[in-house]
Amino acid sequence: MTTVLIVDDQPLQRFGFRMLLDSVAETEVIGEAANGTEAVRRAAELRPDVVLMDVRMPGMDGIEATRRIVASG
Known part of the structure; x- marks a missing residue:
């Protein structure tokens, strides 16, 4: 089973x-x-196998969030 965290600023x-x-x-x-x-907080809590990340989001974008998730191990 592959676990997934979905990250996108648009609910739909x-x-x-x-x-x-x-x-x-x-x-x-x-x-x-x-x-x-x-996303960074939820990834640390949930430890998903895969994060499906939107690149363009207000505030911290998906690229920076991915860097932080990878850096945290």
């Missing part, structure tokens, strides 16, 4: 990704985040 986009990923038996969406700051 997160919903669409969740519907798609929930239809695959080998994946489990374990959480969502609406911005980069929340």
Whole structure:
């Protein structure tokens, strides 16, 4: 089972990704985040196998959030 954290500032986009990923038996969406700051926090809490990250978000963008997630191990 592959666990996934979905990160996007648009709720409808997160919903669409969740519907798609929930239809695959080998994946489990374990959480969502609406911005980069929340993504870093949720990734540390949930320890997903994969983070599906939007690159352009207000505040901390997806590139910086990815850097911080990778740096934290």
